[in-house]
Amino acid sequence: MVEKSENMADLKYLFKRVINMNYKNMFSKINSIHKKTQKRRLSIFNDMRHCAVKYGAGYMDYDLFEMYNLTDDERNTYITRGRNNDLIKKFNNPEFGYIFQDKTIFNEKYQKFVKRDFILVKNAKKEEIINFLEKHPTFMAKPISGTCGKGILKINTKDYQSLDELYNFLIEKEHDFELEEIIIQHEKLNKIYAKAINTVRIVTILDDNSIPHVICAYFRIGNGSFVDNFNSGGMVAPVDEKRGIVLDKAIDKNKNLYDIHPLTKAKIKGFKFPDWDIALKMVKEASTITKEVRYVGWDVAFTPDGPIFVEGNDYPGHDIYQLPEHTPSKIGIWPKFSKALNDIEDKKSK
Numbered sequence: 059m060v061e062k063s064e065n066m067a068d069l070k071y072l073f074k075r076v077i078n079m080n081y082k083n084m085f086s087k088i089n090s091i092h093k094k095t096q097k098r099r100l101s102i103f104n105d106m107r108h109c110a111v112k113y114g115a116g117y118m119d120y121d122l123f124e125m126y127n128l129t130d131d132e133r134n135t136y137i138t139r140g141r142n143n144d145l146i147k148k149f150n151n152p153e154f155g156y157i158f159q160d161k162t163i164f165n166e167k168y169q170k171f172v173k174r175d176f177i178l179v180k181n182a183k184k185e186e187i188i189n190f191l192e193k194h195p196t197f198m199a200k201p202i203s204g205t206c207g208k209g210i211l212k213i214n215t216k217d218y219q220s221l222d223e224l225y226n227f228l229i230e231k232e233h234d235f236e237l238e239e240i241i242i243q244h245e246k247l248n249k250i251y252a253k254a255i256n257t258v259r260i261v262t263i264l265d266d267n268s269i270p271h272v273i274c275a276y277f278r279i280g281n282g283s284f285v286d287n288f289n290s291g292g293m294v295a296p297v298d299e300k301r302g303i304v305l306d307k308a309i310d311k312n313k314n315l316y317d318i319h320p321l322t323k324a325k326i327k328g329f330k331f332p333d334w335d336i337a338l339k340m341v342k343e344a345s346t347i348t349k350e351v352r353y354v355g356w357d358v359a360f361t362p363d364g365p366i367f368v369e370g371n372d373y374p375g376h377d378i379y380q381l382p383e384h385t386p387s388k389i390g391i392w393p394k395f396s397k398a399l400n401d402i403e404d405k406k407s408k
Contacts (some may be wrong), residue, residue, distance in 0.1 A: 062092035071339075089293045091126055102126065109133060114140015123390070124382045136390030142376035145395070149263060149353035150372050155395050157348055158372040161202045161236045171344055171367040174239040178202065179228050187228065191239055199228065199235040211235075232362045241368070244332050244360040254280025257357045258297055260333065260338070261374050262345040265396075265402040270342040273394050274379055275299040277329075279308055281321065294378045295326055302334025306384050315383055337365040344370070 088102045095102075109115040109125050115138040119125070125133050157163050162178040177190045190197070195216065203207040218224040228235055241255050250256055261273045275297040283291045293316060295309035308316045308326045318325050331337065341356045344367070355374030358365050380390040 070370050072323055087121045088119050088156050091121060095126055095363045100170050109138075110140070114138040114144065116140070119377070122377055122382065126390055127382075131389075132388045135388075135392050136380055137376045137392045137395055139376060141392065142223055142374070145263075145353050146373060151350040154348060154350040155372045158351065158354070158370045159240075161200055161369060164240075164370055165236075165238075167347065168344060170372065171340055173363075173366045174241065176236055176238045178369065179233070179235045179237065184225060186222055187225055187237070191215055191224060194237075194239050196240055198238045198240060200231075200238060202234050202236050212240075228265070230313040241359050241366065243360050246329075246332055248361050249322065250326065250329065251319055251322055255359045255368065258302075258337070258366050259355045259357050259358050259371075259374070260299065261355045262341050262353075263398055263402070264345045264349065268346050268349065270345040271401065272338060272341065273398055275302075276379055277308070277326075279326070281310065281318070281319070287305055289306060294381075296384050297331075297378070298313075299338075302331040302337070304329040309381060309383050313381075313383060332360055333364050340365055340367075364407045 296309040356372040
């Protein structure tokens with residue numbers, strides 16, 4: 059029931075005036091927050107608007123980070139969608155985004171760190187694809203511009219009557235696949251969860267002197283699926299980017315917390331990644347290759363032969379680094395970004 063002092067028509071009129079906002083979704087979030095906090099809807103809306111103007115926080119950020127429970131000083135410690143977009147505009151030339159958005163182009167440019175076979179179906183001859191299938195009877199088929207793990211298939215040639223039948227499936231018009239050799243995961247990561255390649259996203263910024271800065275890292279863990287993506291049933295946990303140690307429990311999209319993996323019973327908090335120093339060296343070196351794209355999230359897998367890249371992201375996410383369950387002190391990770399940005403500005407002025 060709407061409070062007597064509020065007028066629903068006036069609220070909806072205000073929502074329509076908010077640029078680039080889906081006011082129906084926004085109103086749904088306001089209703090949800092109202093039910094949890096009993097705060098007046100108009101007060102919530104005004105506070106959302108305040109956070110949008112002052113911190114670049116959209117209504118999704120406001121709800122996800124529970125900004126309604128934060129002071130202004132605490133809110134100022136979060137990297138929001140607006141701040142993330144500002145970093146992308148500052149450091150990433152959109153004309154070079156295709157290098158990261160097309161999986162085949164990325165794999166070719168960063169082959170030194172990818173270290174596995176791959177082939178783009180639409181650009182290959184039939185005999186080349188058949189040769190790949192013979193060499194790799196189990197492989198990954200990835201949409202070349204897919205995100206969030208959507209559309210990825212793990213294919214076994216034994217599930218098809220012939221390689222010709224599989225070939226015909228792969229070249230269908232609605233498919234736009236890149237085929238990749240299966241990654242062999244390090245035994246320590248297999249103990250956490252063996253059915254997916256559990257990756258760490260490591261975020262870097264390259265300064266004007268081509269010096270890379272490692273900002274933060276988080277662990278992405280599979281949970282019932284062959285992908286580790288948070289939006290596909292996976293879990294995430296923060297990582298100490300200097301030492302390569304998981305700092306806290308994992309969380310899934312339903313905000314369930316896991317000290318141990320629900321399927322394997324392996325301990326998550328405190329897990330130390332093998333060859334972390336090599337992984338850091340790798341992302342630092344890679345960050346200097348495409349100097350037109352200087353703010354990148356690298357998805358790193360760990361194998362018996364060392365870390366490798368799964369992919370790079372020229373639009374690093376900002377939300378799951380600082381979920382409330384992982385920020386009991388109510389301090390986000392914007393100070394880590396601020397420190398790097400201040401270091402960059404200091405070097406420019408010298």
